[in-house]
Amino acid sequence: MSGEEKTLRVPFLLDTEYRYAVGQYGARFFTELRDHARLMGVRCPECGRVYVPPRPVCGICYRELHEWVEVGPEGTIVGWTVVRIPFIDPMTGEQRPVPYGFAIIRLDGASTSLYHFLDETDERRIRVGRRVRAVFREKREGSLRDILHFRLLEGEDE
Amino acid sequence: MSDWIVRQRIRIPFQYTAGRVLTRFLLGLAERRIWATRCEGCGRVYVPPRGFCGRCWREITQWEEVPAEGEVVSYAVRPAEPPVIFGLIRLDGADTLLVHYLSDVAPADLERVRRVRAVWSADRTGSIMDIAYFAPVW
């Protein structure tokens, strides 16, 4: 096994910047979000699925997607959690602050779901089926961060 | 066509394991000694040392020291101010090549360099950089 002999560890910080292309579909989505606080998906002409994130092709039908439709800003929680275990965020190399709540959210009108933050960290107050609403930032830059988080709505679950 | 780019880092701290064999090598560097291992099958002398010869598929148990001096087999210059020079060095008695910095030499003079000697760092911690660089022996 490890043995009693003390051996050395050699530290190395991997630290690289990447330049990810957002692509046409991402650009359209983020432009709408930034300029109009509107969320958009694309619909498949064959199966009718509305995709968020938007993408060029429906993977199931293998048809090109061109029909943009508005989705949200409300939606339903499909799955959720509250992250309590600290971990190092690969985007910063530092610990990401915990706890934070996040969910898989199906926006109204969308067939697929998005990962995003919830405004809640009390597990007792979150459930599958709860309705949520996107909270948009005042100043938006064209990224998913333009949504601060999703707010749990009171009232009937779906 | 959109040329929208998102800049984002990937930043992850790693801790490589030196293991028993390389730990002995690294601690040796702190003492200004270079440890190597010799395979009893093929006779290859490995620097940095290995505990296992992949060609013979046998364990290596024989350790020996090699001098901190040897031949420059090849080099490359990264243009910068000052220029950064890498060398492939065969220490006397070794069969493998060590990659390290070459310094105390101008790029224009590299052609004439045959032998080099390790220049040790003042602060040694058990790291390959306990050798600061290799300098020509004229």
Next chain:
Amino acid sequence: MPRRVAIIATGQTKHAARRLDVTIAELITEAVTRALEDADLTLRDIDAVLLGNMEPFEGFLFPELWAVEAWGGYLKPSVKFNTGGTVGTTTAIAAYYYVASGIYDTVMAIGFQKQSEGHTQTAITTVGDPIWERSVMAGAIGNFAVMATTYMHESGVTEEQAAKAAVKARRNACLNEYAHLQMPDITVEDVLKSEMLAYPVKRLDMCPQSDGAVAVIFAEESKAVRLAPRPAWIAAVATAHEQQYMGDSPKRLAEMRSLIAASRRAYQYAGITNPRRELDVAEIYEVASFAELAMYENLGFCAKGEGGKLIDAGVTELTGELPVNPSGGVMSTNPIGATALIRVAEAALQIMGKAGRRQVEGARTALATGYGGNAWTDVIILTREKP
């Protein structure tokens, strides 16, 4: 028709939280040496070497280059695979193809990982799309947590039922000399009381992070029959991929589309119509307790929604009708680049009758699965009888 291929030997390291005595290369050599000894072969007898690993966990890029002598690849034909959690089974499936093709007679598949060199949850978080997911995602723990809440809602499975899978795993592991986590006295209570990582996943619901390596040797029919008293024949292999974003199949545990597709294809190929009855043992890639129960359903061991009932009934215990993960599974040992290949090795050991104290008596048909972040699945079926 492809020619017949069997697994004839395996080698594993004793998996552990930290192997500080060896470098990655040295760890690999241990597993390879053991597999060669198990087969009574030398490297000269191996025609090709296939290597599986996930570099982001060690930050050591291209291990197939810098560790080539350590894994016996010097001047041999070889390829490195890098397919996330499935890499071990992908490498095994590739080894099968190499031999089945008729081009190579004896091929070694290797899987390894030194999780201790890096940060597992951090590296897994880079699997998330940088633009759409990464800032929210919290590694495998976060992913399994969000999937588990959906699954619990759909199926009615409870944390207690999931905990039973966690208990089974760590107790079975006590019979496996290679397993990392061995907890003979663990109880459901212990699991339920353990630290909450991300609801509903608690520390003892989740797999460990391990340093380990495994090597498996595949051979064509005549060699297999000569070299192994009871080879494990590959009866079927299947791979399936999913849509790419985390939210694309939001019922990701309740309905594991790639696992359903791959397993049905493999069952069909192997002529299995009732997996619960016809499989004697299964080594499945269950990252967390909830996932194991969901996999029972998605593999067709029980009806949808009945995963909890199956474990309540003891069907998947070592003494049950269909033992699942007698080795202790992923919940006991998880050096990710090796893990799926360990499933294959353990399934093979069962067929070969070499599983020691965790042997399922009379195992004739075994299942091994690999899991890659829900995005893709590998399935392999091994049999005692020639296909």
